[in-house]
Amino acid sequence: MNFGELVRKSRLKAQSEDRKYSLRKTAVRVGIQPSYLSKIEREELPPPGEEVICKLSEDLGLDTDVMLAMAGKVSTELLEVIRSRPELFAKLLRELKSAPDHAVLKLVREVRDGEW
Amino acid sequence: MNFGELVRKSRLKAQSEDRKYSLRKTAVRVGIQPSYLSKIEREELPPPGEEVICKLSEDLGLDTDVMLAMAGKVSTELLEVIRSRPELFAKLLRELKSAPDHAVLKLVREVRDGEW
DNA sequence: TATAGTGTGTAGTATATACTACACATGAAT
DNA sequence: ATTCATGTGTAGTATATACTACACACTATA
Incomplete structure (x- = not known):
């Protein structure tokens, strides 16, 4: 599933x-x-810029970070x-590159429980 | 200290x-x-692209990630x-945004000691 | 059966990014 | 005294990014 397809599917x-x-x-x-x-939806043009992706994903109830990633971007x-x-x-990040999801999540929780 | 100044200083x-x-x-x-x-050194033009920054920082023995950061970039x-x-x-990253350095370093070590 | 709303086609524009090519003037080396 | 190397000035180019404006044909609605 690419960016345009996902937007169209979600919007429909x-x-x-x-x-x-x-x-x-929606465009308005x-x-x-x-x-x-x-x-954009038909992939006739590449995904839009960050600001438009943010508004779009919020409007459609999609995860902004995931949408940005699908567009080949990372939020500023x-x-x-x-x-x-x-x-x-x-x-x-280099250490975590090949760490399994659960290991990263463990860190997230650890940090969230603020141990410093 | 900005990008250009640092390059010039290091090169000199x-x-x-x-x-x-x-x-x-060096340019060659x-x-x-x-x-x-x-x-670039006199900041008459903005910092170069990622590839040039990498070669330059390696040539001058500087940290590539730091150089990229000074140029407003993050390595692809x-x-x-x-x-x-x-x-x-x-x-x-959002959790760690305001965590002190030592807390992040602790995580790095933890991950390096491969606990998963 | 008007008209209002729908998606799409065409033909562009604005701005930023990342440089190149070559000439010039000054100082150091031979 | 000449050549060689140094840093800099001028004047561009190529490519990518992120869109706009407007017209068109079809469908649903009142």
């Missing part, structure tokens, strides 16, 4: 229950031209986190 | 001990025009890590 599903999810109305809410959204907010302490986070 | 220091670190020779090794490196290798599991790493 939403549209089947609420007319406000027509391509045109998101702040882009309908023709542009049309082309997360980039900022890395750039603020590049050595530290570069090291961590 | 190296040059004082080895003539091969002249602006021209890195594969760019001397005039371009000159402009690390981006790939995040994009491969966006929900997971987004969560982790």
